[in-house]
Amino acid sequence: MASTQPKLQPKPGVAFLGMPAFTEAAHIALGDDQLRRNLGRATHTIRDKRKRVVGELDDWQDLRTAAAAIKDRTLADLDRHLEQFEAAATAAGATVHWAADADEAVRISLEIVRAHRATDVIKVKSMATQEVGLNEAFAEQGIRAWETDLAELIVQLGGDTPSHFLVPAIHRNREEIRQIFIDEMGSVGRPAPDDLTDEPRRLAEAARLHLREKFLDTSIGFSGANFAIAETGTLVVLESEGNGRMCLTLPDVLVSMVGIEKLLPTFSDLEVLMQVLPRSSTAERMNPYTTMWTGVTEGDGPQEMHVILLDNGRTRALADNTGRQALRCIRCSACLNVCPVYERVGGHAYGSVYPGPIGAILNPLLHGVSDEHDAALPYASSLCGACFEACPVKIDIPSVLIEQRAEVVEERAESGRPNAESLAMRVAAWTFADHRRLERAQKLAGKTGPVARHVRRLPGLLGGWTASRDLPPIPQESFHEWWRRTRGEQR
Amino acid sequence: MSRDAAPRDRIIGPMGNKEQVLAAVRGAIKDVAAPEIPRGYTRDLGLDRAALIDLFATRVDDYRAEVHVIDRAEVGRVIGNVLADRRVRSVVVPDDLDPGWLTTVTSQVVRDSADLSARDLDQIEGVITGSAVGIALTGTIVLDGGRIQGRRAISLVPDTHLCVVEADAIVGTVPEAIARLDATRPLTWISGPSATSDIELDRVEGVHGPRNLVVLVVTGP
Numbered sequence: 001m002a003s004t005q006p007k008l009q010p011k012p013g014v015a016f017l018g019m020p021a022f023t024e025a026a027h028i029a030l031g032d033d034q035l036r037r038n039l040g041r042a043t044h045t046i047r048d049k050r051k052r053v054v055g056e057l058d059d060w061q062d063l064r065t066a067a068a069a070i071k072d073r074t075l076a077d078l079d080r081h082l083e084q085f086e087a088a089a090t091a092a093g094a095t096v097h098w099a100a101d102a103d104e105a106v107r108i109s110l111e112i113v114r115a116h117r118a119t120d121v122i123k124v125k126s127m128a129t130q131e132v133g134l135n136e137a138f139a140e141q142g143i144r145a146w147e148t149d150l151a152e153l154i155v156q157l158g159g160d161t162p163s164h165f166l167v168p169a170i171h172r173n174r175e176e177i178r179q180i181f182i183d184e185m186g187s188v189g190r191p192a193p194d195d196l197t198d199e200p201r202r203l204a205e206a207a208r209l210h211l212r213e214k215f216l217d218t219s220i221g222f223s224g225a226n227f228a229i230a231e232t233g234t235l236v237v238l239e240s241e242g243n244g245r246m247c248l249t250l251p252d253v254l255v256s257m258v259g260i261e262k263l264l265p266t267f268s269d270l271e272v273l274m275q276v277l278p279r280s281s282t283a284e285r286m287n288p289y290t291t292m293w294t295g296v297t298e299g300d301g302p303q304e305m306h307v308i309l310l311d312n313g314r315t316r317a318l319a320d321n322t323g324r325q326a327l328r329c330i331r332c333s334a335c336l337n338v339c340p341v342y343e344r345v346g347g348h349a350y351g352s353v354y355p356g357p358i359g360a361i362l363n364p365l366l367h368g369v370s371d372e373h374d375a376a377l378p379y380a381s382s383l384c385g386a387c388f389e390a391c392p393v394k395i396d397i398p399s400v401l402i403e404q405r406a407e408v409v410e411e412r413a414e415s416g417r418p419n420a421e422s423l424a425m426r427v428a429a430w431t432f433a434d435h436r437r438l439e440r441a442q443k444l445a446g447k448t449g450p451v452a453r454h455v456r457r458l459p460g461l462l463g464g465w466t467a468s469r470d471l472p473p474i475p476q477e478s479f480h481e482w483w484r485r486t487r488g489e490q491r
Numbered sequence: 492m493s494r495d496a497a498p499r500d501r502i503i504g505p506m507g508n509k510e511q512v513l514a515a516v517r518g519a520i521k522d523v524a525a526p527e528i529p530r531g532y533t534r535d536l537g538l539d540r541a542a543l544i545d546l547f548a549t550r551v552d553d554y555r556a557e558v559h560v561i562d563r564a565e566v567g568r569v570i571g572n573v574l575a576d577r578r579v580r581s582v583v584v585p586d587d588l589d590p591g592w593l594t595t596v597t598s599q600v601v602r603d604s605a606d607l608s609a610r611d612l613d614q615i616e617g618v619i620t621g622s623a624v625g626i627a628l629t630g631t632i633v634l635d636g637g638r639i640q641g642r643r644a645i646s647l648v649p650d651t652h653l654c655v656v657e658a659d660a661i662v663g664t665v666p667e668a669i670a671r672l673d674a675t676r677p678l679t680w681i682s683g684p685s686a687t688s689d690i691e692l693d694r695v696e697g698v699h700g701p702r703n704l705v706v707l708v709v710t711g712p
Contacts, residue, residue, distance in 0.1 A: 062532040069528040076525035079516045086509075092675065098507035100515070108506045115503050150687045150698055167688070204687055204695045211699065216609050232674040242647065242685040242700025249643045250609050260512065267674040271666035272532065274680075278629075282688070285550065286629040289700060290680035291643075297677045299605060300642035306503070315515035324523075 022376040025349035026341075035171050035346050042170050046337045049283035050390075057279070066272045068394040071328035074230075074263050075318060081230035081263045082309060088233030092295025094305040101312050102132035105257060108308050109134055109222070112255055113143055118220045121255075124239065124247040125149040126224025127331055128257040128310055130162070130353040134222070144188075145222065146214050148243035150207050157184040163347030163355065164336060171346060174198040185210050211243065221251035221302065225258045226330065227273060228307075231266045234294040235307070238277060238287045248291045254302035259310050261318075261327040273330065276392035280332035313366030322403045323365040328393040329358050335387035335397065341380055350377065357387035361400040369408045370415075378404035435480075442478035536628065536663035543627045544708055547661045550630025554683020555696055556704040560658075563711040570619065570653060571595025573705050579617035579651050583607070585641030588619060592655075603641050612648035618701075619653045620646050623678075625661035625708075626668045630683070632656055632706065633668060635676040643677055652701040654681070658710040 020028070029035060054060050074081055086096045099105035105128075113121060121138070123129065123145050135145040135156075147156045151169040155162050158180045162168030169177070181192040181203065190213050192206045223244070227236040235256055237244050248254060264273065270292075278287045296305050317323055336342045336356030347355035351373050352363045360377040369375045378401045387397045431437050477485075538546065548558045561569050570592050574582065581599040593600055601607070601615055621639030622632045632654055634640045639655070646652055662668050672678060685700030696702060 057533075059532040062529070065529055066532055069526050073525045073528060076520060076523045078520060079513050082513065082516065095503060095505055097505055098509040098512045100508050100511050104507055111506060112503055115501055148699070200695045204698050208698055212613065215699070216613060229674060234674045240685070241687045241698035243698065245643070245647050245679065246699055249647055260516070267672075268666075268669055271669040272530075274669070275532075275665050284682070285553075286626075286631045286680065286682035288554075288682050288684070288686050290678075292674065292678040292680075294675045294677075297636065300636055300677050301644075308507070309512065311512045311515060315512070315519045318516065319519035324519075 020351075021372045022349055022351065022380045025351060026345040026380070029345040029349045032346075034173065036344060038170055038173060039343055039346050042164075042167060043337045043339075043343045046167075046283050050280065050334060050337065053279045053283050053285055056285070057275070063272055063276050064392055064394055067276045067330075067392055068325075068328060070264060070269045070272060071261075071330075071393050072325075074265055075261065075324060075327055077265075078260065078263065078318065081265055082260060084230040085228055085233055085263055086309075088229075088231065089235075089295055089307055090233070092233050094233065094295040094307050097306060097308045099132075099257075099308050099310045099312070105132045105308055105310050105312065106134060106137040109255060109257070110137070110141060110143075112253070112306055113138070113220060116220060116253060118143065118218075120144045120146065120214075120218050121220045121222050122146045122148055122214050122218040122247050122251065123152075123222045124224075124237065124244040125152050125168070126222065126257060127353060128224045128259050129222060132257070132310070132312065134257070146188075146211075146218070148211050148214065148247060149239075150204060150241060150243075153207055153211065154180060157181065157188070161348065162353070164333060171348070174200060174203065177203055181206050181210075189213055211246075215243075215246040215250055219251050220253045220255065221247040223247055223254065223256045225256050225262055226277065227264050227270065228258050228262045229265075229267050229270070230263050232294055234267060234292055236270065236290065236292045238281075238290045240282065240288045242289055245289055245291055248293065249301045251302050253304040253306070255306040255308065257308045257310055259312075260314050261329075277330050277332055280330075280334040280390070280392040316368070317362070317365035320365055323361065323400050325395050326358065326362050326365050326397075326400060328395055329362065330393060331358075332392055334390040334392065335395075338386040338390045340382060340384060340386070345380075350380065352377075357381060357397045358395070361395075361397055361404065364404050364407070365400075369404065369411050375408045375411065378408055439478065439480050442480065447476075532666070533664060534666045538627070538663055540658065540661075543661050543663055544658055544710065546663075547625050547627040547630065547656075548706075548708060550627065551632075551683070551706050552630075554630055554686075554704075556683050556706055558706045558708065560708040560710065563709050566655065566707065566709055567592050567594040569707060571597065573653060573707075574598050574617060577617075577651060577703065577705075581615045582617040582619055582653075583612060583615045583645050583649060584619045585621075585639050585645065588621075588639050592619065603645050609644060609648060612644060615649045617651040617653060618645050618649040619655070621655045621657070623660065624668045624671050625656045626665060627661055627663050629665065631668070632681045633672060634679045634681065635672060636678075637676065643679055646679065646681075647700060650697075650701055651703040651705065652681075653705045653707070655707045655709055658708055661708070 089096050097108045138145045147153055154169040154177050164170045175198045178198040185192045190210045225235040226238050278284050335358050339357050342356045350359045352359050354362045360380045364374045367374050381401050383398045385398050431441050548560055551558045579598050583601045586602050623635040624633040684696045684704040685698050686696050687698045688694050
C-alpha cells in the first residue's frame with residue numbers, strides 16, 4: 001500500500017537538512033510506487049518529445065557546440081563580463097548588487113523589501129532564490145513570498161519542496177493537487193471553487209483565479225534570469241504560463257537574483273541559446289513566453305529595478321579545471337529526464353535544489369565534498385553517459401563525476417576515516433607483494449570456496465557490494481597449482 | 492490585500508561586496524583562455540516569402556492558436572468578425588492603432604493610457620496589437636513595445652490577444668530575428684497561448700497569460 005510506505009518529503013525552510021544522504025534516500029524513494037509511476041511516465045514523455053523537436057533541426061550538433069563555446073567564453077572572461085553587465089544595466093536605470101554568499105543575497109533582498117515597507121512579494125520560479133532559501137528567510141521576517149508557477153504553487157501550498165527544475169510537482173498526482181488547493185488556498189487568498197474537480201483544466205483555472213489577485217495587488221516582484229547579457233545589461237526569463245510576464249511587468253519594483261554564470265557576452269549569443277534551451281527543456285520549438293528587459297523603461301513595467309549578482313560557491317566551481325564546465329548549465333533538465341538513476345529515485349533523494357546528474361556534480365562543486373550529502377552525490381550515477389549526450393551545452397558529467405569520486409576518496413584519506421574498500425586494498429597490496437603469500441591465500445580461498453558458494457551477502461561494510469551482486473564461485477585449484485600439476489610436470 | 496504604490500523610505504543604492512566577488516572570479520580564471528565560437532549553425536532557411544508565411548502559419552497553428560493569412564484590405568473586417576465570434580465584449584488597443592482596423596468592431600474599445608491600471612485591464616476581455624518580428628521556424632511572435640504594440644501589460648492581462656503580424660516582418664530563423672531586434676527595448680516573445688504541463692504532464696492552454704491567441708498575418712502593400 002502506497003500510503004504506508006515511507007516517503008521523502010523534505011520540508012521547506014529546513015530545506016534539505018535532516019535528509020538522509022543519497023544512498024539511503026534513494027532506498028526510501030525506490031519504495032514509493034506513486035513517485036516511481038509519475039516519474040517514469042513524465043521522464044519518458046518529455047524524453048520522446050525532446051527527441052522529436054531536436055530531430056527537426058539539422059544543425060543541432062552545431063548549435064550545441066556553439067552553445068558550449070559561448071558559455072566557456074563567458075566564463076573565461078567572467079570578471080570583465082560582470083563589470084560590463086553592471087555598467088550597462090546601471091546606465092539603463094537598474095541598481096546592481098553583489099552577493100558573495102546566500103546570507104548576503106538574503107540581506108540585500110530583505111533590505112529592498114523593507115525599504116518599501118512591503119509585507120508580500122510575488123515570485124516567478126527561480127533556482128537562485130531557492131538556492132539561497134529566500135522564501136524561508138522572508139517568512140522569518142514576516143514577509144510572505146508567493147510562488148506563482150503552477151507547480152511551485154502546488155509545492156508551496158502542499159508544504160513540501162520541488163523535485164524537478166521544470167515540473168517541480170512531478171511527485172504529485174491530480175487528486176493530491178485538488179485536495180491541496182481545496183485545503184490550502186482559502187487560508188492564503190482566494191479559495192478554490194467549491195465544485196473543483198481533478199481535471200487539469202479546472203485545476204489550472206483555480207490557480208489562475210487565486211493568483212490573479214496576487215498579481216494585481218503586490219507591488220514587489222522577485223525573479224531569477226535564464227540569461228544576463230553583458231553587452232547590453234539585458235535580463236532574459238523564459239516561461240510557459242504567463243506568471244513570469246505578470247511578475248516582471250505588473251509590480252512597481254522588480255528584484256532579479258542572477259547567478260554570476262548566467263551571463264552571455266552579447267545579445268546575439270541568444271540566437272543560439274534561445275534555440276537550445278526550449279527544445280532541451282520543455283521539448284518545444286519555443287516556450288510560450290520569453291521576456292527580455294533592460295533596466296527601466298519609462299511607462300512600461302516596473303519603474304524600480306534591482307539585480308543581485310550571486311556567487312555562493314560559483315567561484316569555487318569556476319576554479320576547478322574539470323568541474324568548471326558545470327557552470328555552462330542552463331538548467332534545462334534534459335539530463336534529469338534521460339537519467340536512469342533520477343527516473344527511479346526522483347529529485348528529493350539528491351537532497352538539494354539541484355537534483356539529477358547536474359546536481360550530482362554541481363553541489364559538490366559549489367560546496368566541496370566534506371559533508372556526507374555532497375560526498376555521496378558523485379556516486380549517484382551508473383556513468384552511462386546519457387546525460388552528456390543530452391546536454392545542450394555539452395557538459396561531460398561522467399568525467400566530472402569520476403574526478404569527484406577521486407576527490408571524495410582523497411578527502412576521506414585526509415580526514416583519516418578508514419573504509420572497507422581502502423582496508424581491503426591494503427590487505428590485497430600486502431598479499432600480492434609476495435608470491436608465497438598469494439599462494440597461501442589462494443589455497444585458503446580454494447578450500448573455503450565450496451562454503452563461500454553459499455554466501456550470499458558479505459558481512460559488515462562489504463555488504464553494500466553484495467547487496468546487488470552474487471559472489472563469484474571460487475575455483476578449488478589456483479592457476480599456480482594447476483600449472484604445477486600440468487605444464488609444470490611436463491617439463 | 493490592498494495595493495499601495497510601493498512607498499519607499501529611502502533610495503536604495505548598490506549593496507554587497509563587489510570587489511570580493513570579482514577577486515574570487517579573477518583568482519579562479521587566471522589561467523583560462525577564451526575559446527573561439529564556431530558558428531556553423533543555420534542562419535536562414537532559403538525560403539521565399541510565400542513559403543515563410545506558410546511555415547509561420549503552420550507552426551503558430553501547432554500551438555493551437557488561431558491563424559488567418561489575409562490581405563491588407565480585409566484587416567478591419569476580420570478583426571470585427573474574430574471579436575464577434577469570440578464574444579469579446581471589450582478590447583484595449585494601443586493609442587497609435589490605426590482606426591481603420593476598428594471599423595467593424597462592435598465591442599467596447601478602450602484606448603490605452605497611463606491612468607489605466609492593471610485592475611482596469613483585468614476588466615477588459617481582449618486586446619489588439621501589432622508586432623515587431625515573426626519567426627517561421629518556431630511559430631514565434633516578438634513584441635518590442637514599438638509601433639501599434641503599446642506597453643507590455645496590455646497584451647498580458649486581457650484573456651484574448653489578437654495580434655497582427657506584417658508578412659514582411661516574418662523571418663525564417665531565430666538568428667535572423669535576433670539580428671532585427673533591439674535589446675534595449677522591452678521584448679516579449681510569444682509562442683502560442685499561455686500553457687502549462689505541470690499537472691501530470693497534460694498540456695493545458697491558458698494559465699495566467701491570454702488563454703486565446705489569434706494571429707492575423709497581413710499580406711499586400
